[in-house]
Amino acid sequence: MKILPSEITPYTNYLNRRKFIKSSIATSLVLGTSTGLQANHASNQNIYDNQLDENDSLNSFEEITTYNNFYEFGMGKTDPAENSGDFKPKPWSISLEGLINNPQVLDLEKLLQKVTIEDRVYRLRCVEAWSMVIPWQGFPLAEIIKIADPLSSAKFIQFETVFRPEEMPGQKRRSLPWPYVEGLRIDEAMHPLTILSTGLYGHDLLNQSGAPLRLVVPWKYGFKSIKSISSIRFVDKQPDATWPMLAPSEYGFYSNVNNLVDHPRWSQGTERRIGEFKRRKTMMYNGYEEDVSHLYKGMDLKKYY
Ligand SMILES: Nc1nc2c(c(=O)[nH]1)N[C@H]1C(S)=C(S)[C@@H](COP(=O)(O)O)O[C@H]1N2
Numbered sequence: 001m002k003i004l005p006s007e008i009t010p011y012t013n014y015l016n017r018r019k020f021i022k023s024s025i026a027t028s029l030v031l032g033t034s035t036g037l038q039a040n041h042a043s044n045q046n047i048y049d050n051q052l053d054e055n056d057s058l059n060s061f062e063e064i065t066t067y068n069n070f071y072e073f074g075m076g077k078t079d080p081a082e083n084s085g086d087f088k089p090k091p092w093s094i095s096l097e098g099l100i101n102n103p104q105v106l107d108l109e110k111l112l113q114k115v116t117i118e119d120r121v122y123r124l125r126c127v128e129a130w131s132m133v134i135p136w137q138g139f140p141l142a143e144i145i146k147i148a149d150p151l152s153s154a155k156f157i158q159f160e161t162v163f164r165p166e167e168m169p170g171q172k173r174r175s176l177p178w179p180y181v182e183g184l185r186i187d188e189a190m191h192p193l194t195i196l197s198t199g200l201y202g203h204d205l206l207n208q209s210g211a212p213l214r215l216v217v218p219w220k221y222g223f224k225s226i227k228s229i230s231s232i233r234f235v236d237k238q239p240d241a242t243w244p245m246l247a248p249s250e251y252g253f254y255s256n257v258n259n260l261v262d263h264p265r266w267s268q269g270t271e272r273r274i275g276e277f278k279r280r281k282t283m284m285y286n287g288y289e290e291d292v293s294h295l296y297k298g299m300d301l302k303k304y305y
């Protein structure tokens, strides 16, 4: 696949281009590519972007797919792009487990025929204080929760990444306890901003971005957005999550973007947008305060970081 250098697309151009290609069904934003992998991306016309503004230029496909965190492929930012060539995201299944009425193993291809893939342009803010703006394709996590049909005792969801050391060279080392796990409270998981992503820029996710299915929770630090998900388990207690387990004083379960609560070793007040030189001020809840602050009403955000 070839990506043109002209893909540092300003946000407004992206919108105009979207209008321009409105009539096409399988939309590819990367003009001139047709990999046949895009059948799932018959996106609907509503781009969810209401919290972005004209200062939010899209990061390029190149930036989004060469500067990554995905420790299963190594700890450096370019490792995921360089070391993920052997990973096989097809075929894929996701098991639904735990406190639900419909435990089952979902075939991803079949699941994607049942859901509507939408465009969601979101900011992604890493706990390391860099950020990007990414045009995702995906569907609300709530869709899978409906299929699972949780019992009333299910209060949290735990996600797990696949464990395949033969395909994921980083898993041969103990840089993290494998498999990578993450969790959400069930109301956070049901929130309409929370999506499972299958692609970006109209392309299926590349391996380094979490193919074939990864979580995106735009108001939380990046490590919540767990990649290459193989199971979704409904539980009654707050589940383990990889980074909070490793270093609980540095990474909390909630990990909401909060410019007022610093990481013990650095400030969370500003961030570096990839591709920019000058630092930006970090916004509360990454700019999604209007949408999500009600979820945390009355909670001490210094305690529940
Ligand atoms: N399975 C898994 N998921 C993961 C990670 C990881 O190491 N393994 N890294 C997380 C971190 S720290 C961030 S910031 C985001 C980065 O997503 P991106 O590479 O698509 O920008 O993925 C998250 N999801």
Ligand SMILES: [Mo]
Pocket (backbone or CB within 6 Å): 069, 126, 127, 128, 221, 222, 223
């Ligand atoms: Mo991160």
